[in-house]
Amino acid sequence: MCGIVCYVGKRPAAPLLLDGLKRLEYRGYDSAGLAVQGDKGTRCIKSVGKIEELQAKLNNEELPGQIGIAHTRWATHGKVTEENAHPQTDDNGRIFVIHNGIIENYQSLKEELAGEGHKFKSQTDTEVLPHLIEREMSKNGNSLRDAVRKALRKVDGTFGMCILSSDHPGQVIVARRGSPIVIGVGSDEYFAASDVSALRRYTDQVIYLEDNEMAVLTLEGFEMSTFQNERVARSAETVEWEPDAAEKQGYPHFMLKEIFEQPETLKNALRGRLVPGEGVPKLGGLVPVWEKLMVCRHLIIVSCGTSYFAGLVGRYVFEELTDMLVEVELASEFRYRSLNFRPDTAVLAISQSGETADTLAALREARRKGATLLGMVNVVGSTIARETDAGIYIHAGPEIGVASTKVFTAQLALLTCMALLIGRHQRLPVTYGIELIKALEDLPAKVARVLRRADRIEAAAQKFHKYDNFLFLGRRYLFPIALEGALKLKEISYIHAEGYAAGEMKHGPIALIDENFPTVALVPRIASYDKMVSNLQEVKTRNGPVIAVATEGDDAIHELADEIITIPESHELLTPILATVSLQLFAYYCAGYRGCEIDKPRNLAKSVTVE
Numbered sequence: 282m283c284g285i286v287c288y289v290g291k292r293p294a295a296p297l298l299l300d301g302l303k304r305l306e307y308r309g310y311d312s313a314g315l316a317v318q319g320d321k322g323t324r325c326i327k328s329v330g331k332i333e334e335l336q337a338k339l340n341n342e343e344l345p346g347q348i349g350i351a352h353t354r355w356a357t358h359g360k361v362t363e364e365n366a367h368p369q370t371d372d373n374g375r376i377f378v379i380h381n382g383i384i385e386n387y388q389s390l391k392e393e394l395a396g397e398g399h400k401f402k403s404q405t406d407t408e409v410l411p412h413l414i415e416r417e418m419s420k421n422g423n424s425l426r427d428a429v430r431k432a433l434r435k436v437d438g439t440f441g442m443c444i445l446s447s448d449h450p451g452q453v454i455v456a457r458r459g460s461p462i463v464i465g466v467g468s469d470e471y472f473a474a475s476d477v478s479a480l481r482r483y484t485d486q487v488i489y490l491e492d493n494e495m496a497v498l499t500l501e502g503f504e505m506s507t508f509q510n511e512r513v514a515r516s517a518e519t520v521e522w523e524p525d526a527a528e529k530q531g532y533p534h535f536m537l538k539e540i541f542e543q544p545e546t547l548k549n550a551l552r553g554r555l556v557p558g559e560g561v562p563k564l565g566g567l568v569p570v571w572e573k574l575m576v577c578r579h580l581i582i583v584s585c586g587t588s589y590f591a592g593l594v595g596r597y598v599f600e601e602l603t604d605m606l607v608e609v610e611l612a613s614e615f616r617y618r619s620l621n622f623r624p625d626t627a628v629l630a631i632s633q634s635g636e637t638a639d640t641l642a643a644l645r646e647a648r649r650k651g652a653t654l655l656g657m658v659n660v661v662g663s664t665i666a667r668e669t670d671a672g673i674y675i676h677a678g679p680e681i682g683v684a685s686t687k688v689f690t691a692q693l694a695l696l697t698c699m700a701l702l703i704g705r706h707q708r709l710p711v712t713y714g715i716e717l718i719k720a721l722e723d724l725p726a727k728v729a730r731v732l733r734r735a736d737r738i739e740a741a742a743q744k745f746h747k748y749d750n751f752l753f754l755g756r757r758y759l760f761p762i763a764l765e766g767a768l769k770l771k772e773i774s775y776i777h778a779e780g781y782a783a784g785e786m787k788h789g790p791i792a793l794i795d796e797n798f799p800t801v802a803l804v805p806r807i808a809s810y811d812k813m814v815s816n817l818q819e820v821k822t823r824n825g826p827v828i829a830v831a832t833e834g835d836d837a838i839h840e841l842a843d844e845i846i847t848i849p850e851s852h853e854l855l856t857p858i859l860a861t862v863s864l865q866l867f868a869y870y871c872a873g874y875r876g877c878e879i880d881k882p883r884n885l886a887k888s889v890t891v892e
């Protein structure tokens with residue numbers, strides 16, 4: 282959602298800040314702004330719309346200075362206007378604040394401050410922050426650092442923020458509670474951002490702020506402390522991915538690049554985690570809770586969107602391979618359920634970003650109920666990674682396209698590994714383990730084979746992209762893939778699509794079938810094949826066009842399908858991954874033919890940090 286970048290160094294700040302903002306564009310935003318401090322004071326410029334519009338304004342202005350903060354806003358409180366864009370300032374325009382998150386008690390703080398004579402210019406919750414800081418400085422004579430610390434004690438809600446003051450030149454203060462801030466350590470220069478991709482081009486040395494921590498960045502270095510004023514010492518970590526991992530590398534869109542990266546991301550996710558001879562995976566991240574996990578018989582998976590569909594596939598896999606009872610819950614609904622938390626319950630949060638507010642809220646609720654918390658996240662150092670007792674990093678590299686692709690397939694592979702690991706300790710024979718590990722090793726090559734047929738999938742998209750409605754059908758492991766295929770199509774092409782368990786078709790959706798309502802059927806040659814074929818016959822009888830995702834060499838399906846997308850034969854548990862790749866490409870090409878903005882679909886944000 283919103284993005285934060287900050288620079289303190291010896292180079293002109295404005296170009297670096299703009300470059301950082303551009304790298305955060307994928308998160309989704311509607312306005313942008315920056316404040317740069319030079320010898321002649323601090324200048325602040327904001328604009329509605331794309332970063333290019335901010336840049337155009339900048340080109341007309343002198344903006345010298347080697348310290349600055351910059352922000353992209355995704356509106357929550359107040360419309361998309363320049364006044365509501367960040368930085369927000371105090372009455373005198375001397376304190377500049379950029380903020381991600383939500384100040385929950387901003388209404389009462391605003392009334393209190395207004396009663397003392399503070400004037401507000403925006404409708405944002407953020408604007409109370411510079412006023413609170415100003416009050417602490419003017420009334421109580423605090424330094425900027427102490428004023429920020431004291432102001433933050435009055436605030437309820439979540440924030441990642443940067444503060445610049447004209448009266449305290451040469452420093453930027455950053456603070457965090459619930460919304461990420463990472464500090465980048467360069468040589469004689471320092472960065473801060475809400476996301477490593479904004480600063481990775483300039484340094485690979487980073488330090489993640491923890492909740493209720495702040496830092497003061499100056500040319501001489503940075504000092505970290507808690508909101509209780511205790512010093513914090515933490516060494517920098519090295520970012521493992523190269524800067525060009527967050528570039529398009531010649532692809533027209535990040536989404537296409539990320540789809541095509543999947544053979545590689547699967548290899549990376551599985552690297553060092555398969556022990557073929559013993560038929561058992563190795564997941565070091567679970568070691569801290571291994572004893573508990575061994576007696577755990579109840580697993581609750583919480584997640585949102587595409588990560589939720591990964592959880593749904595995971596349920597079938599866990600139930601197949603382990604003795605665990607698995608429930609999968611939409612994180613946003615978790616708090617409304619009165620789930621049975623037996624002492625042997627573990628809760629697994631699945632998330633690409635590791636910052637999804639609903640998933641975090643569900644985890645915290647589970648913590649209150651005494652569950653063991655596990656995480657499966659892609660972003661190293663993210664909040665979910667830090668708030669769980671143990672977990673598995675996905676290692677798929679940065680995913681920039683708003684539509685999640687490569688992380689989803691890596692999640693499926695790792696859920697299979699996790700279930701196999703537990704299942705081998707419970708009841709699975711070594712022969713089964715060896716067979717599944719072999720299939721996992723072969724998986725990247727099979728995904729590459731699906732990708733080699735991209736032109737066939739593009740041809741299907743060319744033929745079908747003008748339809749306004751689609752039905753996606755699958756059974757068992759492929760039912761969640763029908764949901765995911767429909768979500769991908771909706772997200773990036775704005776075509777209405779419904780995913781259904783194929784057996785449910787005759788309980789309602791069949792009423793929709795006619796020559797204008799295509800069905801995408803997941804019908805590879807696995808156990809559910811015959812039942813799926815019957816469903817397709819029902820669709821054909823009603824003149825519904827059919828696109829079948831089928832196993833290579835399945836000639837029988839030709840009679841029932843108008844278009845066939847083939848996937849290689851594989852272990853049944855891994856078929857969802859192969860089917861997914863074909864549906865990702867189908868959605869991508871449909872969106873392309875419809876002229877949609879594929880990497881930044883309207884209204885969507887990459888990381889959903891509000892509940």
Ligand code: M6R
Pocket residue numbers: 585586587588589631632633634635636637640683684685686772885887888889
């Ligand atoms: O970062 P997370 O995996 O927690 O995000 C969850 C959803 O917001 C995310 O999967 C969303 O549905 C994507 N846009 C799907 O493509």
